[in-house]
Amino acid sequence: MFDTLKSRIYQGKQFIKDIQNAPMRDQFRGFPILKEGAEVCDENICPTGALKTNPLTIDMGKCTFCGACERACNAIEFTNGYKLASTDREKLVVTPQSDYENYVKSAVEVKKEIVKTFGHSLKLRQVSAAGCNGCEMELNACSNVNFDMGRYGIDFVASPRHADGIVITGPISKNMAYALENCYHSVPDPKLVILCGACSISGGVFQNSTELNREFLEKYPIDLYIPGCPVHPLTFINGILSYIRK
Amino acid sequence: MLKIKNNSKVNLSDIPVLKIGELRDEIIKENKRPIGFFGKDWGEGRIRLFVILEDAPELLVSSAIFEADEKSYECITNEIPSFHIYEREFYEQFGIEPLHHPWLKPVRLNQDKYEFFEMKGEEVHQVAVGPIHAGVIEPGHFRFMCNGETVYHLEIMLGYQHRGVEDLMVKNPSNQLAESICGDSVIAYNTAYSQMMENLKNIQVSNKAQLIRKVCLEMERAAIHIGDLGAIAGDIAYLMGASVFGATRTLVINTMLEFCGSRFGRGMVTVGGVNYDLSDEKIERALKTFDKVEKDVERMTNTMLKNSTVMSRLEKTGTVSEERAKEAGLVGMAGRACGIDVDSRFDFPDKWNEELGIRKKAFKASGDVNSRFKLRYKEIRESFSIIRKCLAKLADYKNDPLITNGEDMAKDAFVVSIVEGWRGEIVHIAMTDNDGKLSRYKIKDPSFNNWYGLALAVRNNGVSDFPLCNKSHNLSYCGNDL
Ligand code: SF4
Ligand code: SF4
Numbered sequence: 001m002f003d004t005l006k007s008r009i010y011q012g013k014q015f016i017k018d019i020q021n022a023p024m025r026d027q028f029r030g031f032p033i034l035k036e037g038a039e040v041c042d043e044n045i046c047p048t049g050a051l052k053t054n055p056l057t058i059d060m061g062k063c064t065f066c067g068a069c070e071r072a073c074n075a076i077e078f079t080n081g082y083k084l085a086s087t088d089r090e091k092l093v094v095t096p097q098s099d100y101e102n103y104v105k106s107a108v109e110v111k112k113e114i115v116k117t118f119g120h121s122l123k124l125r126q127v128s129a130a131g132c133n134g135c136e137m138e139l140n141a142c143s144n145v146n147f148d149m150g151r152y153g154i155d156f157v158a159s160p161r162h163a164d165g166i167v168i169t170g171p172i173s174k175n176m177a178y179a180l181e182n183c184y185h186s187v188p189d190p191k192l193v194i195l196c197g198a199c200s201i202s203g204g205v206f207q208n209s210t211e212l213n214r215e216f217l218e219k220y221p222i223d224l225y226i227p228g229c230p231v232h233p234l235t236f237i238n239g240i241l242s243y244i245r246k
Numbered sequence: 247m248l249k250i251k252n253n254s255k256v257n258l259s260d261i262p263v264l265k266i267g268e269l270r271d272e273i274i275k276e277n278k279r280p281i282g283f284f285g286k287d288w289g290e291g292r293i294r295l296f297v298i299l300e301d302a303p304e305l306l307v308s309s310a311i312f313e314a315d316e317k318s319y320e321c322i323t324n325e326i327p328s329f330h331i332y333e334r335e336f337y338e339q340f341g342i343e344p345l346h347h348p349w350l351k352p353v354r355l356n357q358d359k360y361e362f363f364e365m366k367g368e369e370v371h372q373v374a375v376g377p378i379h380a381g382v383i384e385p386g387h388f389r390f391m392c393n394g395e396t397v398y399h400l401e402i403m404l405g406y407q408h409r410g411v412e413d414l415m416v417k418n419p420s421n422q423l424a425e426s427i428c429g430d431s432v433i434a435y436n437t438a439y440s441q442m443m444e445n446l447k448n449i450q451v452s453n454k455a456q457l458i459r460k461v462c463l464e465m466e467r468a469a470i471h472i473g474d475l476g477a478i479a480g481d482i483a484y485l486m487g488a489s490v491f492g493a494t495r496t497l498v499i500n501t502m503l504e505f506c507g508s509r510f511g512r513g514m515v516t517v518g519g520v521n522y523d524l525s526d527e528k529i530e531r532a533l534k535t536f537d538k539v540e541k542d543v544e545r546m547t548n549t550m551l552k553n554s555t556v557m558s559r560l561e562k563t564g565t566v567s568e569e570r571a572k573e574a575g576l577v578g579m580a581g582r583a584c585g586i587d588v589d590s591r592f593d594f595p596d597k598w599n600e601e602l603g604i605r606k607k608a609f610k611a612s613g614d615v616n617s618r619f620k621l622r623y624k625e626i627r628e629s630f631s632i633i634r635k636c637l638a639k640l641a642d643y644k645n646d647p648l649i650t651n652g653e654d655m656a657k658d659a660f661v662v663s664i665v666e667g668w669r670g671e672i673v674h675i676a677m678t679d680n681d682g683k684l685s686r687y688k689i690k691d692p693s694f695n696n697w698y699g700l701a702l703a704v705r706n707n708g709v710s711d712f713p714l715c716n717k718s719h720n721l722s723y724c725g726n727d728l
Contacts, residue, residue, distance in 0.1 A: 003549040004486055010545065014493045025500070027507045047422040066422045067513045071521060078507075126382045130409045132724050134429025134510055139382045144492040158380035175357060175406045176385060179377045205423045211410040230429065230510065 014145045019152075019237055024080040028232070029065040031081030031103060032058045034096040038075035045072050048198065048205055060084060061092040061201040064229035083107075084227045085239025092201070092225060108224075108242040117190060118164055118244045121153035124194070125163035125187060127180050130212070131170030134230035135197040139167065142233045149237050152245075160184075165192030165223070171199040171206040177213040184220065193222050196236065198229040205229075247272060247299070247306035250662065252594035255445040258658045258677060262308045266295065266319045269310040273297060274325045276306060279575060279588075282662070282675050283332035285340040286686045290314060293340045298662060298675070302593035305662060318343040328575025331694060354405035354727050357387075362401050365391045370398070373709060377406045384723035388712075395708045400701045407727035415687035419443070425512050428691060428725035430470060432508075433462045434667030436515040438674040441663040443517040446678060447652030454646035455519030457636045460598060462502065462511050462520075464629035464636075467668040469498040471622040471629075472543055474720050478619055479550065481713040482559040490546045497539050501532045519649040529637050540630055547623045560616035564703035564715035567613055576699040578670015578692040579625070580719055583618040584699075585611035590666040602635040618718040625668075655682040669693060669722065691725030 016022045024030070034056050043053045050062035051069050058069075058076075069076045081100040086092050086107035094103075128136050142149040143156065157163050160183045172180060184193070195217075198204035203212060226239040250256050264272070282298035291314030299306040312319075321344030322329040333344040335353045344350065352360050364372075371392055377385035385406035391399040411427050424439035425432045437459050444451060451459075473495040479487025499509040506514035506522045514520055524532075550556045566576070571584035581588050592599065592606040599605075609624055611617050655678055663674045670692030679685040696719065703715045 003545075003552060007490055007542075007546050007549050008486060010542065011490055011493060014489070025503055027504055029507045029513075047418075047420045064422050064426075064512070065508075067507055067521070068422075125378075127378060128382070128384045128407075130407045130724070130727075131384075132426040132429030133384055133722065134426070134432070134512075136382050136384060137430060137510070141496070144496070145489045146493060146496050156382050170407070171409060173406060173409050175354075175408055176377065179385065179406070183378055199426075205420070205426045206409045206411075206414065208418065209410045209414055211408055229426075229512070232509070 015148045016146055019147070019234065020241065022234055024082050024234065026080055028080040028082065029067050029070070029078035031079050031084060031100045032060070032063070032094050033077045033079055033099075034058065034094065035075040035077065036096070038073055038096070041069060041073040041076065045069055048202070048207065056096055058094045059092060059202070060094060060227040061089060061225060062198060062204065062207075063227065064198050064204060066229075082232055082235045083238050083242070084235050085242060086225050087223065087243065089201075089222070089225055092227060108239075110243065115244060118192070122165070122240065122244055123155055123157045123163050124165055124167050125160040125183060126156050126167045126169065127183050129168060129170035129176040129180055129200070130173035130206070131197060131199045135169035135199070135228070138230045138233055139169070139196065139236065142236055147233045147237060152237070152241060154237070154240055160186035161188065163187050163191070165194060167194045167196050168200045169196050171203045171209065171212050172214050172216060173211055174213040177216060180216055184216070192224070193220055194224045194226065194240070195222055196226045196231050198227065201225050201227065247276065247308040249301070249304045250307055251304060252590070252662060252664045253441050253445065255656060255659050255661045256307075258660050261296070261660060263294070264308060264310045266310040266312060266316070269295070269297065269308055270320065270322060272308060273299070273322055277326060278306065280329055280332055281305065281664070281671070281673055282688060282690060283329065283336060284675070284688045285336055285342070286677065293342060295336065296675075300593070303595065307660075312342055317341065318345050320345050321347040323347050327573045328695070331698065352403075352405065354408040357403060357405055360403050362389045363391070363399060365398060369393045386723050390704075390709060390712070392709060395710070397704045397707055397709055397712070400704045402697050402701055404697065404723060405727055407724040409728070411728040412687050412689060415689070416684045419684060419687070421516050427689065427728065428722050429510060430722065431466065431667040431669065431672065431725070433459070433466045433511045433515060434665045434672050437463060438663045438665040438672050440515050440517045441665070442661050442674050442676050444652065445661045445663070446655040446659055446676065447517070448656070449518050449650050449652035451519050452643065452646035452648070452650055454640060454643040455648055455650075456596075456598070457640050457643065458520045458524060459515055461524075461633050461636045462505065462514050463665070464632045465498055465502055466511055468626045468629040469495050469502070470668045470720075471626045472498065472539070474717060475543070475547065475619065475622055477717045477720070478560075478615070478714065481717050482556065484550065484556055487546055487550055490542060494539050494542045494546075497535050501535050504528055504531070516649060518651060519647065521648065523648055524637075524640065529640070533634070533637065536630055536633065540627070543623070543626055557616070559714065560619055561614060563615040563711050564707055564718065565612070565614040566699055566702050568611070570702055571613065571699060574698045574702060575695050577695045578666070579618070579621060579668065580692070580696045580699050581670065582609060583611055583621045584613040588670070590664045590671045594664060598636070602632075602639060604632055604635065615714050615718045657682045667692065669720075670696070689728055691722055693721040693723075693726045696721055697726060
């Protein structure tokens with residue numbers, strides 16, 4: 001009993017108070033900045049085709065944030081900006097004109113009915129579909145004592161019947177296609193579909209695999225894209241908050 | 247059989263080619279643990295089967311060719327049971343049937359053809375779980391045959407995470423892909439892949455880079471073990487443990503983020519070395535963090551182990567006997583927890599074990615959840631001891647390069663690279679053709695051997711103890727499914 005209490009006291013307070021303004025270590029590779037001169041980079045260095053040099057862009061929906069281009073080319077720099085979510089697939093494409101502040105302001109289009117329906121509580125069913133378990137580990141971390149996503153009424157639930165939407169990770173294998181669609185139909189309307197990680201948004205490093213079946217993404221509307229490889233818990237929580245809160 | 251070393255290259259032409267009957271006899275005569283058993287398309291409808299056996303500190307390699315009209319052979323599993331999963335995989339990938347195999351079921355494909363073992367009897371009922379599980383976890387299907395609360399038999403059907411990694415590796419190998427095969431073992435997988443490439447390209451990685459890799463590998467091990475101690479605590483509703491271990495793990499992975507920009511070590515290891523150096527300042531801060539982590543883990547573990555309600559859940563739950571574990575061919579941490587002495591860090595030692603005085607320590611195994619819990623705690627402490635030794639040694643190699651460049655890839659070569667990830671041995675095997683291009687890439691995750699161990703662990707336990715058995719193993723779906 002006393003040992004338990006002692007352990008508790010040693011731990012102190014662990015939660016991050018202000019998630020929306022939480023500091024991030026400098027080394028984190030988040031929002032990229034493309035400077036003049038980056039056109040000369042070799043785009044073949046990029047494992048996913050996220051980097052294009054003519055015209056110069058980085059597609060955060062494909063990017064694994066591996067930093068290979070940054071290490072090879074001075075004109076590309078990854079900032080520690082972690083608010084990367086967008087409601088619009090196109091907006092994930094970063095150009096030399098993009099800057100982080102504007103991106104954060106404009107990337108997520110807030111809709112009144114979404115805020116009204118899901119703003120106070122959002123229960124999500126996660127579907128893991130052939131990724132690497134990296135995104136899953138970070139989604140689990142969202143609910144730990146540090147990030148404590150539950151304080152905003154956002155939780156992962158066991159049954160799709162209890163959920164307001166699904167979060168997909170992984171590039172969606174043929175073997176998972178049926179279960180994914182089935183799960184989607186089990187979620188009552190109105191519902192959200194959130195793509196989490198490079199794999200689910202674009203196939204990521206697995207995009208050329210012959211074992212995928214990504215038809216689901218063409219059939220159903222996608223509400224939110226959250227880039228990363230894996231998605232950092234702060235990226236995920238802030239992404240959701242920016243969509244369901246005013 | 248040809249003797250080779252881990253992490254070295256041989257000419258394909260040096261590997262013996264036998265008739266399958268002869269190869270089978272040799273395998274049975276050697277009676278050693280399989281590390282690889284896989285095919286390669288050998289042209290004109292022929293299939294060449296390669297076999298790698300463990301003969302620590304060396305490996306034994308041999309092969310056999312199946313002509314176009316040879317579509318079966320007498321299975322090995324009935325003589326050496328640990329071949330069971332390898333023979334199933336070989337059958338699935340190349341259609342050559344191991345005759346009289348007792349359990350010839352799909353491994354990753356054709357799930358609709360999967361026939362579950364069924365028990366008959368009025369009292370017997372089935373519980374089907376998955377592929378989508380209750381928590382945020384990877385997909386897989388579990389079929390329990392139960393009598394009341396007691397599980398008689400569990401069958402695990404996988405393959406949902408299959409995304410053709412071996413083919414992708416041949417077509418477009420990259421560090422980023424290697425890191426994404428199994429994202430909870432980023433450093434281990436990426437090191438196995440990089441060592442492979444370094445052998446093919448004739449690269450000698452600098453001492454500094456070797457040590458940094460080692461530090462990160464042990465950090466990965468410690469972080470996952472700490473997280474899993476928390477998950478085990480969570481599964482017995484000991485929330486204090488879940489939160490403390492959870493928060494402590496965060497400290498380790500955030501240190502990893504400081505090292506390389508990713509909490510899971512992505513971007514650190516690259517072919518030829520490592521991408522990021524560790525400055526004195528970073529090392530100092532990391533050491534301070536590790537002091538705290540070690541203390542927190544020790545305090546919390548001891549608190550749990552002294553608590554009788556905790557112990558009553560961990561002890562004698564999910565037991566696998568040493569004999570069964572050997573038969574099934576369990577490896578890594580799951581094997582060690584049953585008393586099998588396998589650890590590729592010591593079975594295939596590199597020079598650092600001797601230089602830094604890293605020694606294997608004994609563990610009193612009991613095969614149950616308690617054993618896996620205590621083993622993880624023991625390995626956490628050992629990892630930090632290795633980390634400290636490596637970090638101290640780094641000072642000797644300040645001027646070493648981070649990355650060393652190499653030549654074109656060797657032609658007609660065969661390389662085996664084994665790295666002990668936190669789950670166990672991660673085996674990468676590559677072959678090149680006569681243009682010096684990859685022609686086959688084979689991966690074996692420890693989970694490939696160990697899933698069957700989980701099925702054994704839940705026998706005669708309550709259904710409600712399944713989560714505990716499962717978490718104490720924490721096996722990989724994506725590493726198995728590839
Ligand atoms: S950081 Fe992104 S854009 Fe740059 S090389 Fe890696 S995946 Fe490509
Ligand atoms: S996006 Fe990256 S971390 Fe997430 S599942 Fe895919 S490979 Fe893994």
